[in-house]
Amino acid sequence: xxxxxxxxxxxxxxxxxxxxxxxxxxxxxxxxxxxxxxxxxxxxxxxxxxxxxxxxxxxxxxxxxxxxxxxxxxxxxxxxxxxxxxxxxxxxxxxxxxxxxxxxxxxxxxxxxxxxxxxxxxxxxxxxxxxxxxxxxxxxxxxxxxxxxxxxxxxxxxxxxxxxxxxxxxxxxxxxxxxxxxxxxxxxxxxxxxxxxxxxxxxxxxxxxxxxxxxxxxxxxxxxxxxxxxxxxxxxxxxxxxxxxxxxxxxxxxxxxxxxxxxxxxxxxxxxxxxxxxxxxxxxxxxxxxxxxxxxxxxxxxxxxxxxxxxxxxxxxxxxxxxxxxxxxxxxxxxxxxxxxxxxxxx
Numbered sequence: 575x576x577x578x579x580x581x582x583x584x585x586x587x588x589x590x591x592x593x594x595x596x597x598x599x600x601x602x603x604x605x606x607x608x609x610x611x612x613x614x615x616x617x618x619x620x621x622x623x624x625x626x627x628x629x630x631x632x633x634x635x636x637x638x639x640x641x642x643x644x645x646x647x648x649x650x651x652x653x654x655x656x657x658x659x660x661x662x663x664x665x666x667x668x669x670x671x672x673x674x675x676x677x678x679x680x681x682x683x684x685x686x687x688x689x690x691x692x693x694x695x696x697x698x699x700x701x702x703x704x705x706x707x708x709x710x711x712x713x714x715x716x717x718x719x720x721x722x723x724x725x726x727x728x729x730x731x732x733x734x735x736x737x738x739x740x741x742x743x744x745x746x747x748x749x750x751x752x753x754x755x756x757x758x759x760x761x762x763x764x765x766x767x768x769x770x771x772x773x774x775x776x777x778x779x780x781x782x783x784x785x786x787x788x789x790x791x792x793x794x795x796x797x798x799x800x801x802x803x804x805x806x807x808x809x810x811x812x813x814x815x816x817x818x819x820x821x822x823x824x825x826x827x828x829x830x831x832x833x834x835x836x837x838x839x840x841x842x843x844x845x846x847x848x849x850x851x852x853x854x855x856x857x858x859x860x861x862x863x864x865x866x867x868x869x870x871x872x873x874x875x876x877x878x879x880x881x882x883x884x885x886x887x888x889x890x891x892x893x894x895x896x897x898x899x900x901x902x903x904x905x906x907x908x909x910x911x912x913x914x915x916x917x918x919x920x921x
Contacts, residue, residue, distance in 0.1 A: 576602045576886060579640040581631055581655055582647035583609040583618040586669055590878040591646055592622050597879060601886055602642075608634045631655055635662045642889065644882075645669060648741045649751075653678035656693065660685045667694045667885050667895075671755040672902030674746065676910060679903040686899060694885045694895035695902035697759040699814070701880040704832045708818060708825050709763060717836065718821030722799040723764045725757045728806045728813035735785045735807045746913040748786030749807055750775075757792065757803040758908045759901070760816055765796035771911045774919075778808045792912065 578595065580587050587607075595602050606626040609615035619627040628634040635643075635658065643659035645652055645668045653673045656666045666686070672695045673679045686693045699705055712720055729735075734742045734749050745751030762768065771794055775787035782788075785807070792803035806813075814829035824837040881897075888895045 576642055576889060577605045577638070577640045578602050578642040578644055579606040579608065579634055579638055580604065580644045580646060581608045581634075581659075582645065582669075583607055583611075583615045584646070584648075587644075587646040588618050588621065590876070591644055591882065592618070592624075594876065594879040594882045595644075596622065598883060598886060601890070605640055606634050606638050632658065635659060635664070640664055642667060642886075649674055649745065650741070653682055656682045657685045660689045660691050660693070663689065663691070665692045665694075665889055667696065667882070668902070669696050670698070670759070670902070670905070671751070671909065672899065672906060674751075674906075676903065676906055679899065679906050683899040683903065692885075692888065692895060693899040693902075694881075694888070695897045695899065695905075696878065696881050697755070697897045697901065697905070698877040698881050699756055699760060699829055700763060700897060701877040701884065702829050702832060703877075703880075704827050704829060704834050705760070705763075705816070707834050708816070708827050711825060711834070711836070712764065712818060712820065717823030717825065720764055720799060721819040721821060723761050723801045723819065724817040725760055725801070725803040726806075726813060726815045727753060727757060727804070728809060728811045729753055730810050730812060731779065731782075731788075731808060732810070735779065735782055735788060738782075738784050743784050743786070747909070747916055749788075750786070750790055750805065750912065750916075751909065753805060754790075754909055754912065755905050756814075757805060758794075758905045758912075759897075761794055761801035761803065762901075762904055762908065764799070764818060765794060765801050766798045768794050768796045768801075768908050768911075770795040771908065771915055773912050773915050775916060794908065 580591060595604055604624050606628060607615050607619050607624055608628045608631050610629055612629050615627045643664045643666050645655050649671050652668055656668060659666050682693060711717060734740045742749045742752035774791045776789040778788040788808035790805040794801040816827040818825040826835040826837050885895050
């Protein structure tokens with residue numbers, strides 16, 4: 575049985591991490607929670623029946639015998655907490671982004687190596703079943719050679735933008751620093767060795783002066799193709815879509831309904847056009863059936879659960895987690911390039 579403690583009891587821990595870990599109670603025991611806000615940590619502990627809670631991370635590490643620390647705090651704190659946990663002999667799993675700088679990422683990786691402990695970064699959408707399926711299709715050559723990738727993310731205004739005190743506004747690049755890592759790690763799944771970036775940002779909502787921008791358009795140039803990203807924060811809509819372009823087809827991935835559509839339209843004459851449309855409709859209906867069934871039988875395909883379960887299995891089986899500290903570092907390397915480009919354009 576793995577003994578695990580959680581640092582940070584804000585949004586993501588009670589919404590995703592704790593429910594996932596409780597589903598793994600045959601393998602994991604949550605021994606304690608920690609948060610600087612005693613009211614919050616006490617409430618979360620009572621809600622989930624977790625007996626011990628702390629307001630001091632160092633005290634928790636000293637008093638409990640935990641094997642794994644699950645860090646769900648704002649990214650500004652990740653490096654300090656991760657390094658302290660590793661030095662106390664714990665494996666560490668981190669919410670994204672891994673840290674706020676390459677320097678901090680390197681410090682975490684070096685400490686993990688020195689202490690012979692594992693670090694995993696929850697790039698959760700890489701564990702989305704639709705993304706896993708798409709990656710397998712591309713790797714198998716099922717639709718030809720890879721050409722490029724396009725990401726579209728829409729985050730409703732009331733999730734972060736309209737909240738003056740949300741910690742995301744204090745990140746480098748503002749809200750881009752919070753959800754930008756999703757776009758980056760999704761593109762680097764396909765793009766290799768990004769060497770140049772470009773980004774344009776536009777301020778749309780003047781009623782939220784604390785928000786840097788609400789519309790970001792990004793280009794990522796890599797050795798094997800180009801990735802384009804649109805991130806919108808000015809509407810009331812959620813969207814998370816990926817399109818992968820290959821020589822013999824296109825994949826259209828909806829990360830929210832966890833579906834993949836193979837788009838095939840090599841000609842615009844009536845017959846192939848009609849066949850392509852019918853194939854897309856057929857795939858959509860099959861995906862709808864899968865989604866409905868998973869909800870009906872209570873088996874929601876949650877990417878956080880898959881990622882956390884995989885990390886726990888890696889500890890048991892003494893193997894590497896799919897998204898390592900090095901993967902987290904690569905995401906931050908590209909984010910730093912984007913933030914630098916934004917700063918250059920604002921001066």
